[in-house]
Amino acid sequence: GWGQILPQYTIDNVYVANHAQNGRSSRSFIEEGLWSAARKKLQPDDWLIIQFGHNDCKNDERYTDPFTAYSANLERYVKEAVEAGVFPVICTSIVRGNNLESHGDYTRSAKNVALRRNIPLIDLEALTKDYIAVLQNQKEFYIERDDTHLNETGATVVCRMAVNEIHRQNLPLTKYLK
DSSP states (O other): OGGGTGGGGBOTTOOOOOOOOTTOOHHHHHHTTHHHHHHHHOOTTOEEEEOOOTTTTSSSTTOOOTTTHHHHHHHHHHHHHHHTTOEEEEEOOOOBTTBTTSSHHHHHHHHHHHHHHTOOEEOHHHHHHHHHHHOSOGGGTBOTTOSSSBOHHHHHHHHHHHHHHHHHTTOGGGGGBO
16 A cells, blocks of 8 residues: 555655554454554654545445444544544545545545544545546556555555645645655
């Protein structure tokens, strides 16, 4: 994913801890203890980029309702980050191939949480939607077997989008980026 590329865009003395795990929803990330493990490593003045939604909409044990459980999970991540002196940022999910309205209510819910909590939001769904709409060959963006997981080129493009948006919003996080 794009988080694996992020260290290429940070200044030399910045460490990026990418705790993202394939196939996890905002719920399963908590249930499997992944959030607890990541939270223990947070230090005051760290930044926490929160991005879920792809797997929250799956019709299985990972499912979360966008306006109840999903929203509550995002609220939990934000609340616990702030309590630890950490600065949270919410990112919406990237689009899934030609499904340019991939996440609908999950995107709206993420935006609502960011607005309620007065924290930054990076709308990667909108940014990738515009990019995919004009892309001639999606295999230049996603891995061969699907239209969700990014290949290295796609991850680099999305990471650049996120970094550019951090700069555009003039977030304090920019001081850590090249």
